[in-house]
Amino acid sequence: MxxxxxxxxxxxxxxxxxxxxxxxxxxxxxxxxxxxxxxxxxxxxxxxxxxxxxxxxxxxxxxxxxxxxxxxxxxxxxxxxxxxxxxxxxxxxxxxxxxxxxxxxxxxxxxxxxxxxxxxxxxxxxxxxxxxxxxxxxxxxxxxxxxxxxxxxxxxxxxxxxxxxxxxxxxxxxxxxxxxxxxxxxxxxxxxxxxxxxxARPGSGTAPGDKAGPGLLQTLRGNRALACGVVGTGLLMGFYVSLLTPYLPLLLKERGVPLELVGVVLAAAGLSRLTAAALAGPVLRRRPPLRVFLLSESACAVATLVLALAVNPWTAAVVLVLRGVFLLGATVSQELLQLSAFPGAVAGAFFGLVQSAFLAGDALGGAVGGWLYQALGSDRTVLVATALTAANAVLVPMFYGRLGARTSETGKEPAHVPG
Missing domain, CATH: 1.20.1250.20 (MFS general substrate transporter like domains)
Incomplete structure (x- = not known):
C-alpha cells in the first residue's frame, strides 16, 4: 500500500x-x-x-x-x-x-x-x-x-x-x-x-471527516515490516521502563539516600527533564534525531549501570538526575523518528500501535518486576534493565535507519528518516 x-x-x-x-x-x-x-x-x-x-x-x-x-x-x-x-x-x-x-x-x-x-x-x-x-x-x-x-x-x-x-x-x-x-x-x-x-489532509487523499480508507488489518498488513518493528520496540521499552521506574524510590533508599531526601532527588530529576525540554528544540533542529536517540539512550544505559553499581548515595542521586536529561532526549528524538517514519494517512493507527505495545510491555514488566527484585535483588534487576536499555539504544536506530533506506529504494513513503 x-x-x-x-x-x-x-x-x-x-x-x-x-x-x-x-x-x-x-x-x-x-x-x-x-x-x-x-x-x-x-x-x-x-x-x-x-x-x-x-x-x-x-x-x-x-x-x-x-x-x-x-x-x-x-x-x-x-x-x-x-x-x-x-x-x-x-x-x-x-x-x-x-x-x-x-x-x-x-x-x-x-x-x-x-x-x-x-x-x-x-x-x-x-x-x-x-x-x-x-x-x-x-x-x-x-x-x-x-x-x-x-x-x-x-x-x-x-x-x-x-x-x-x-x-x-x-x-x-x-x-x-x-x-x-x-x-x-x-x-x-x-x-x-x-x-x-x-x-484535505496532505497525503491522505481524504478530507477530515471522510470515512473512506482501508481497514485496520489491511493497513497493518500493507505496512508489515513497520508494524512488526513498532510492536517489538514498544514492548521492549515498556518492559524495561516498568522494571525500573516504579522502584526508583526503593533503589535510592537502598543506596543510602536518607528517606526524607528521596522525594527531593526525584523532584530534582523531574526538574532536570523540564530544563532539558526547554533546551531540546534548538539542539534537535541542529542534529539528526537518529543520532540524538543513539547517544541519549546509550547514556541512559550507562547511567542505569552506574545506579546499579553505586555504593555512594550521592553518586546514585546525581546519576539519577542526569538520567532525567538523557531520558528526555531519547523520548523526544524517538517521537521525531516516528513522526517522520509513519505514513501520514495511517499515522494514527501506528501511534496507537506504539501505545498498545508499550502498555503491554509495561504490564508484563509490572507483573514480573516485583518477583525479579525479590528473587535477584535490586542490583541484578537493575543490571537486567541496563542490558535492555542498551539493546533498545541499538535496535531503535537500526530499525528506523533500515526503514528509511528501504523506503527510499522502493519509492514509497516514508521516504526520509532523519539520521
Whole structure:
C-alpha cells in the first residue's frame, strides 16, 4: 500500500512557530496539570477510606483500555485529530470526576476504563495533529515545547495537590474538591484544542471527516515490516521502563539516600527533564534525531549501570538526575523518528500501535518486576534493565535507519528518516 506522510517537504523556517502550536502547548499544560492533580490525590483518597483494592482495579481498567489505542488511532486517521481530541478530553474528564466515588468497585472500574479510553485518544490526537499540521523542520521545536508543558503541568499538579487538599479543609471535602478541580482543568483544555485543517489532509487523499480508507488489518498488513518493528520496540521499552521506574524510590533508599531526601532527588530529576525540554528544540533542529536517540539512550544505559553499581548515595542521586536529561532526549528524538517514519494517512493507527505495545510491555514488566527484585535483588534487576536499555539504544536506530533506506529504494513513503 503506497501511502504518504503528513506534510510534503518544503522549505520552512524552523524557528517560526507552527500555526496552532500555542494552542497545543496550552492544551498540554492544562491536561497534564489536571492529570497529576488527580493522580496524586486519588490513591491518598482511596487509602483514607481503606479502598485501595478499588483503586487497583481502576488503575488496571485504565491500562486495559489503553491497550486498545490502535483502534482509537485508526479513528483519528479517518475522522481527523480534532474530534478525537474533543472526545478524549470529555471521556477523560468524566472518568476523573467518577474518582470521587471510592466505595463501589464497579464505579472504580468504569472510571478507569473511561479515563483510559480518553487518555489514549488524547495522546494519539496530539501526535497525529503534529503529523498533519507541522512541517518536518518545525517538529523538533513543537515536540520539545509540548514536553516542557507536559513536565511543567506534572510539576504543578504534584506540587499543588497536597496544599489544595489542606486549603479546602483537609477532610473528604478537600479530596473531592481537588479531584473535581482536576477534572475541570482537563475539561477546560477542550477550549485550547488546536483546529484541524479544513482542506484535505496532505497525503491522505481524504478530507477530515471522510470515512473512506482501508481497514485496520489491511493497513497493518500493507505496512508489515513497520508494524512488526513498532510492536517489538514498544514492548521492549515498556518492559524495561516498568522494571525500573516504579522502584526508583526503593533503589535510592537502598543506596543510602536518607528517606526524607528521596522525594527531593526525584523532584530534582523531574526538574532536570523540564530544563532539558526547554533546551531540546534548538539542539534537535541542529542534529539528526537518529543520532540524538543513539547517544541519549546509550547514556541512559550507562547511567542505569552506574545506579546499579553505586555504593555512594550521592553518586546514585546525581546519576539519577542526569538520567532525567538523557531520558528526555531519547523520548523526544524517538517521537521525531516516528513522526517522520509513519505514513501520514495511517499515522494514527501506528501511534496507537506504539501505545498498545508499550502498555503491554509495561504490564508484563509490572507483573514480573516485583518477583525479579525479590528473587535477584535490586542490583541484578537493575543490571537486567541496563542490558535492555542498551539493546533498545541499538535496535531503535537500526530499525528506523533500515526503514528509511528501504523506503527510499522502493519509492514509497516514508521516504526520509532523519539520521
Amino acid at each position: 503506497n501511502v504518504t506522510r503528513g506534510l510534503p517537504h518544503k522549505a520552512v523556517d524552523p524557528g517560526r512557530r507552527a500555526t496552532g502550536s500555542r494552542r497545543l502547548a496550552a492544551f498540554t499544560f492544562l491536561f497534564f496539570t489536571g492529570m497529576w492533580l488527580s493522580k496524586t490525590v486519588q490513591p491518598l483518597y482511596f487509602e483514607r477510606h481503606g479502598h485501595l483494592v478499588a483503586f487497583g482495579l481502576s488503575y488496571t481498567a485504565m491500562a486495559v483500555a489503553g491497550t486498545a489505542s490502535v483502534f482509537t488511532g485508526r479513528l483519528a486517521d479517518r475522522w481527523g485529530s480534532r474530534p478525537v481530541f474533543l472526545a478524549g478530553t470529555l471521556l477523560y474528564a468524566a472518568g476523573m470526576a467518577l474518582r470521587v466515588v471510592h466505595a463501589l468497585p464497579v464505579v472504580a472500574v468504569v472510571s478507569g476504563f473511561v479515563a483510559g479510553l480518553g487518555a489514549s485518544g488524547i495522546f494519539i490526537a496530539i501526535r497525529t495533529w503534529i503529523v498533519h499540521h507541522v512541517a518536518e523542520e518545525q517538529r523538533a521545536g513543537v515536540v520539545a515545547r509540548r514536553e516542557f508543558m507536559n513536565h511543567a503541568g506534572m510539576a504543578l499538579g504534584t506540587g499543588a495537590a497536597g496544599a489544595l487538599v489542606a486549603l479546602a479543609g483537609g477532610d473528604d471535602r478537600g479530596y473531592v474538591f481537588v479531584l473535581l478541580l482536576a477534572a475541570g482543568c482537563v475539561l477546560a483544555a477542550a477550549l485550547a484544542v488546536p483546529p484541524d485543517r479544513t482542506a
